[in-house]
Amino acid sequence: MSKQELPIIDAAVDVSGAACCAPLACEPLSESEAAELAPLFKAIADPVRLRLLSLIACHEGGETCVCDLTAAFDLTPPTISHHLKVLKQAGLIDSERRGTWVYYWINPAVLARMSALIGPASPVLAGTA
Amino acid sequence: MSKQELPIIDAAVDVSGAACCAPLACEPLSESEAAELAPLFKAIADPVRLRLLSLIACHEGGETCVCDLTAAFDLTPPTISHHLKVLKQAGLIDSERRGTWVYYWINPAVLARMSALIGPASPVLAGTA
């Protein structure tokens, strides 16, 4: 409900009439898009969660039981469980109980979306640079 | 200095001798790698900084002067300056003063590295899934 919502298409112009900046070549991230994407990056902006993701992905079959994850850290099971919950609530992983053990696997779509956003072919971050 | 440093190659085995998890198909992220990468993601895990990056990238020529960035937000110039500093210290952007104005541009290499890490072709996150 402020100037954030308005697309800024033309270059800024100073008092003397000289433009200080180039015009936009593409539509930048909107405020709402940014607000939606930031928590995804925040979820992986932690060394433990980054390694958890990596451990899950590196297991054959793409899934891992929690016992293997807790064994890889010097953290207590509740702490691991907490980090897994953060990743799951962000939509980055999913889980299922099979008998005694609980298995986690990665949701590739969400990670791919994040990767594409900051990748060289991104329409909003690569621009024409 | 603990079990984190040891690569975990074989599957965990429970007391009865039955494996609960599949073995590793690739080498997961090391503790030091994760510690090095997490701050990069933390730098972009903020809606304002995400939009700043996008605004810089979307400008023709790939660079933008600060005046154009402050105009796009309802924040004071010092606040914008702070967020730009965070991005710069993470290595994601660079800047240069040219006369009256200061220009910022994106460092594509760092973003590409982050993108590749979480992308579908990543050796540590895509695994064999």
Next chain:
DNA sequence: CTGTTGATTAGAAGTTCATCGAAACAGCCG
């Protein structure tokens, strides 16, 4: 030199958030 505009720094307030563990609980199996 002086005044103005653009941008950064210094400092601080305030809130929020995060990490982690101890203890208790829930689902499964023999």
Next chain:
DNA sequence: CGGCTGTTTCGATGAACTTCTAATCAACAG
């Protein structure tokens, strides 16, 4: 039932965050 795996709840500690005001630095115009 008892033992095991994993999760939740709760809490305490502490750190980190965003954002502002005020002051400072840099470049330019007159």
